[in-house]
Amino acid sequence: MSRTVEHSPTAQVDSPDTVGADTSVASSDAFGTVLTPSPNSWWRGDTIYQIYPRSFADGNGDGTGDLRGVRQRLPYLKELGINAIWYTPWYESPLADGGYDVADYRAIDPAFGDLAEAEALISEALELGIRTIVDVVPNHVSAAHRWFQQALAAEPGSPERARFWFHPGLGENGDEPPTHWPNNFSGPTWTRLTNDDGTPGEWFLHLFDPRQPDLNWSHPEVVQEHEDILRFWFERGVAGIRIDSAALLVKDPALPEVPENPGPGEHPNTDRDELHTIYRGWRRVAEEFRDRAPLGGRALIGEIWLPDAERFAAYLRPDEMHTAFNFDFMARQWKASELRASINLMRDAHAPVGAPCTWVLSNHDVTRVVTRYGREDSSFEFLKKRRGTPTDLALGTRRARAAALLTAALPGSLYIYQGDELGLPEVEDLPDEERQDPMFFRSNGIDPGRDGCRVPLPWSGQEAPFGFEPEGSATPTWLSQPADWNTYTVEAQLKDPESMLSLYRRMLEFRGRDAALGDGPFRWLTEEDHPGFGPEVIAFARADGFISVTNFSATPFALPAGAQLLLASSPLVDGLLASDTTVWLRLAQHHSRTTNH
Structure with missing residues (x-):
């Protein structure tokens, strides 16, 4: 009809x-290096669904999402119409920062399952035509990582400490930190150790939480270890690597303060030119696997928050990453002039390096889109987040529906954060005793943190846990679901042809079959x-x-x-x-x- x-x-x-869309697009390199494109450049136009494992589906009834739960819900994802899944870290971790504090990249955290279950999930998803993307966090590890534990047990100047940024303090008795760099989670970026005899010791660097010590990427063991981690997961059938905080790895060893207006490559801990050597090494690893059936090419996908479009695009040269997240679009106001400018900016930035754009409305770090678009200021900045901001959810939901179609029609790949297809709002009234995000604690509660977009998904039923756990489970979910989420469940929305979920299913079904869409x-x-x-x-x-x-x-x-x-x-x-x-x-x-x- x-x-x-x-x-x-x-x-x-x-x-x-x-x-x-034809995804085998040859790359042209304005910077002089040309690589033959992978036989299946799926990352140029696919629809990728982001799963936050703790909050997607609980398969064993302990109140926390796990890999068993994802395996049980794979048919839902297939019917939704996605082509790939990006998992936030599922590795062994103390979960001080939702898994972004990795203790062991070759082990699955027991809260989620084990390595055999991860391998089964990768395989079962692939049988349904769904690729797997895993998160790698190269800037830092967990304080529980064996390397950092070895460093704590070693002396200043030891090889064990050389893998990190240990440094004497400044001032009399070394009481001042080596720098006053800003911290991404508020608070200081250096923590001082106490020696065994009770005297003050060296300081160590952490651009995030103290339980996430930064690695020293000038150390060859750090470089080799991460290339081996990539091979470990590629060999298990992973199709892509999402690179967390990709522009932060390299630091200026002289440890200068941040200039008031740093020029290109002048920031002491962000967007250093040496980063490109690292990612060329990673690209060589990915190229080792590009012709292995049935996946075709393996993709490197960067999380790069940079305001300079040319510096951003440099990471997408044909011998570095394949794609990078477009955060500029996500952070803009719901205004035609703003979004048009962002689309132009990103397309112009990507064109010289032949890379595809990515489009995303939210993720596990960002206020839910229906809440954000229902505010007078609908843009997003971490420093602007405050509890109690007036929100018109009806307006936000209408705009989120419009935004979904707008982004899905743009050329490139599309990322969808779990729950956005249900129109879930930000949960802003979580009890403080439930909150776990270090951004909340390190700001003394001023920043509400990111837990509000990480509340477990509602699947079915009229009462919490809304099908998130197996029937009969009595363990509370790790974050409380609002009592009125019965209207947001998958079960309820599948019965409503005008629901957000129904819109997403029609949108993705059309996007997956029409030659006009994707790349x-x-x-x-x-x-x-x-x-x-x-x-x-x-x-x-x-x-x-x-x-x-x-x-x-x-x-x-x-x-x-x-x-x-x-x-x-x-x-x-x-x-x-x-x-x-x-x-x-x-x-x-x-x-x-x-x-x-």
Whole structure:
């Protein structure tokens, strides 16, 4: 069935399957190095679903999510329409920072399962056509890591301490820390040890929590260990590595203070030029595995928070990472001018290195999108987070629906954080005694932390734990679910064709089969193309007559006459595109131009 634009509820048009975007795009390197592209460059256009293992599904009934729970829910993910799963760290860890304090990369934390279960999960997901991406955290390890325990037991100047940043203090008796660098979790970046005899000892560096000591990446053992970790997981069938805090690894050994306005490469602990040598080594490891069936290429995916687009793109040269997270888009206000500028910025940055963009609305570190978009200031900055910020959840949900379609239509890969497909809000009234995020404690409660976006998912039923645990389990979930989350469960939303989950399923089903979406061509549309496409509208064309239109203005307007309506985030009003609504259309002359797989 096809239809032209008219007063319509959220709708998808039944149409023949179409060929997915060609992902074998050759890379051109403006910097002089050319590598043959992997035979299956899946990272250029796939839809990747982020799982926070503690909060996805509890398979053994202990109140904490685990790998057994993920295995049981793989059919849900297949039906959702995703192509890959990114797991936040599942390794052995004291969980001082949600697993980003890794004690052993070659072991699964007992709270989640064991290595055999991880291997089974990777294999079972692959049988469903779902690749696995794991998180590697190279900037630091856990204080429980064997290397750091060896360093604590060793003397100053020892080889064991050389793997980290141990340093004498400044001032009389060394009472001042070596630098006053800012900490990502608030508070100091250096902690002083106490010697066995009770006297003050050396200081050690931690750009995050003291239980996450920073590694010294000028040490060859640190370099070799991480390349071996990559091989360990690639050999077990992992398709990609997400690189946490990728721009922070290298520090200036002179330990200068941060300049007021550091120039390119001048920051003492961020975006140092030496980083590129490290990632070229990682790329060589990935290339060792690129032709191994059935996965094809292995991908390196960087978490890179940098304001300079050119410095950001340097990590995506064809002999370094394959993609990097686009945080600029996620952090912008819900305004046409803001998001259009971000799309231009990122596309322009990626073009010279031939890398695909990534698009993401939230993750395990960021206030949930329906909450963020329901605020007067809908942008995101860590330093702005405050409890009690007024929020219009109905408005935020409407905008989140529109944003989902907008991002899914952009060229490149799409990341979805677990629960966004359910429209879950940020849980802002968690009891303080339940909170575990070090950002909350190190800011003395000023920053609410990130626990509110990590509350366990609701699957079914009318009462907590809403199907998160096996039936009959009595153990409370590790973070409390709100009592009214019965309306957000997967079970409830599958029965509602207008729910957020239903929208996501239709969106991803269409995205997975239509040649226009994923990687490929893109062109802005303006008032010259249609009178309604003014400055408060984001409209763009992809291949085969596909167009996406989002109305940010308060004024509804008519869509192009005769266009085929493919999908709408909210119903049209008297045939007009209302405020905070996105539609996917195909122009009339292209209605029949689809191709079967």
